[in-house]
Amino acid sequence: MEIASRNKRKTHSKKTKNEVVFDIFIYGIAILLILLIVYPLWFVIIASFSDPSDVANGRIWFWPQEWRLDGYQKLFEQSLIWRSYLNTILYTVAGTLFALLVNIPAGYALSRKDLYGRKFIALVFVIPMFVSGGLIPIYLTVKAVGLLNNFWVMVIPFSVSSYNIIVARTFFNNSIPEGLWEAAQIDGCSTIRYLTSIVLPLSKAILAVIGLWTAVGIWNSWFNALIYLQDENLQPLQLILRRLLINNQMLQTQVSGSLASELRATADMMKYAAIVVSTAPIMMLYPFLQKYFNQGVMIGAIKE
Incomplete structure (x- = not known):
């Protein structure tokens, strides 16, 4: 009886295919929202250490091409x-x-x-x-x-x-x-x-x-x-x-x-x-x- 109840709990703990797809969708949306919030902050930080011409010409995305402290x-x-x-x-x-x-x-x-x-x-x-x-x-x-x-x-x-x-x-x-x-x-x-x-x-x-x-x-x-x-x-x-x-x-x-x-x-x-x-x-x-x-x-x- 204990084995049967344990198997029953395992069966209930497994997620269905639809639940897995839904979880992936939710996590994907959450990650996208985090990137939309974090990236502008990160861009301001790297832009403050970059050459202004690189920033103006769109050559800065994730990392400064040249670290500068002039600003x-x-x-x-x-x-x-x-x-x-x-x-x-x-x-x-x-x-x-x-x-x-x-x-x-x-x-x-x-x-x-x-x-x-x-x-x-x-x-x-x-x-x-x-x-x-x-x-x-x-x-x-x-x-x-x-x-x-x-x-x-x-x-x-x-x-x-x-x-x-x-x-x-x-x-x-x-x-x-x-x-x-x-x-x-x-x-x-x-x-x-x-x-x-x-x-x-x-x-x-x-x-x-x-x-x-x-x-x-x-x-x-x-x-x-x-x-x-x-x-x-x-x-x-x-x-x-x-x-x-x-x-x-x-x-x-x-x-x-x-x-x-x-x-x-x-x-x-x-x-x-x-x-x-x-x-x-x-x-x-x-x-x-x-x-x-x-x-x-x-x-x-x-x-x-």
């Missing part, structure tokens, strides 16, 4: 690059920590069923997702509170995110059992102690999700710096790179002949090098948070 050398010769790089790192770290500090407690508070006026407060958070005060009122407010041309203008005014608060609230509603709060109350645990000692250690997934979203947003941000920062020593990397590329394009329109070709080649080298320099650090952060990110984005954004 990176030209880029890092700019005096403000290193300072703006440090500014971006500081803005990203401080902005992410501050965003977690304000959004996570707000999401937790909205998840509490004993919060008086919870639905009205949630509505107040939802309204700014659809209606904004506009650029000029925000600018006047930032100027009135003394944050204009200040380091903290990239950290404080735009740290509150209604979407992140709602995602955090949904996560707490679905992932933190109410029985934990009742048990903590029996042991004499306060609300703050319960949040910091019990809830947050169980919420690594949503912390990773909101932290990564915020960090990527701050790292890629340049418009806020363009509006609120006039001091070049306070401007982030993205804004400095944008200015360098625009200046190179303007120079190309003012000259002709061999000088224009040389400026175009320099601009192309710096363009690819700038993409690599500005995206590599934030891309290297994702693998360390991937496990928590996948779990948190599914629980926090889909379940309700």
